[in-house]
Amino acid sequence: MWSELIHVVIPVLLVIAALVAILMRDLLASAVALAVMSLLLSLEFYILQAPDVAIAEAGIGACITTAILVIAIKNTRRMEEEA
Amino acid sequence: MTMPDEGLSPVVRVIAAMLFPFILIFSLYVILHGHLTPGGGFQGGAIGASAVVMLIVAYGARWVESKAGEESVSVLESLGGLMFVVTGLLGFLLAATFLSNFLVGEVLFGEIPTFGSNPGILNTGGTLPLLNIAVGLKVIGGLASVVLIMALGSRRDAA
Numbered sequence: 001m002w003s004e005l006i007h008v009v010i011p012v013l014l015v016i017a018a019l020v021a022i023l024m025r026d027l028l029a030s031a032v033a034l035a036v037m038s039l040l041l042s043l044e045f046y047i048l049q050a051p052d053v054a055i056a057e058a059g060i061g062a063c064i065t066t067a068i069l070v071i072a073i074k075n076t077r078r079m080e081e082e083a
Numbered sequence: 084m085t086m087p088d089e090g091l092s093p094v095v096r097v098i099a100a101m102l103f104p105f106i107l108i109f110s111l112y113v114i115l116h117g118h119l120t121p122g123g124g125f126q127g128g129a130i131g132a133s134a135v136v137m138l139i140v141a142y143g144a145r146w147v148e149s150k151a152g153e154e155s156v157s158v159l160e161s162l163g164g165l166m167f168v169v170t171g172l173l174g175f176l177l178a179a180t181f182l183s184n185f186l187v188g189e190v191l192f193g194e195i196p197t198f199g200s201n202p203g204i205l206n207t208g209g210t211l212p213l214l215n216i217a218v219g220l221k222v223i224g225g226l227a228s229v230v231l232i233m234a235l236g237s238r239r240d241a242a
Contacts, residue, residue, distance in 0.1 A: 051121035059129030067136045067230055075237050
């Protein structure tokens, strides 16, 4: 029962984190939401029994991509502007 | 409150300096056990590169660059690629084809386990651990130099 439940809960949280990353006006909060989405995605890969992909996703997606995005935001503007 | 022009507060710096060797050891574990457990050269290299990224975030890019410059990190990356190609060519010379496993039965990584289940013997795999180490060096050097160049290219007066 718990395994079926976790197969439903984690994709729902994944979609919510992706929507938060899109809808935030603050780009720094958006980058953090993207890191949360990467972490949930690596958890999803793990429960789908692909631990290799999960380790790579946790290292690349949650750490290095977030650092690159934060450096990029630091050198530009933090808030999103109206087009 | 005055912040340094780069890097974060002393609390973050101390914790990052304490965590850095443990993350590197975990990365070396994932690389060395790549032929037995989940993970391998790329995954372990990504973990090691994330340790370097943590130092860049905590201490600032110029401090990291004064300790390990971009040239030496690129030397590490090129060494990994060279090691992979040399291992492949040694397979071409000593055995049949490119990347063929010429270390089977030798002393280094050449143990042939007996039939049946075992708890995971590290000294097996032939050239596979050497290739994992090569890929790990290349990934650590590549990803760390990418983030280091990105942070070094930042404006100093950025908010």
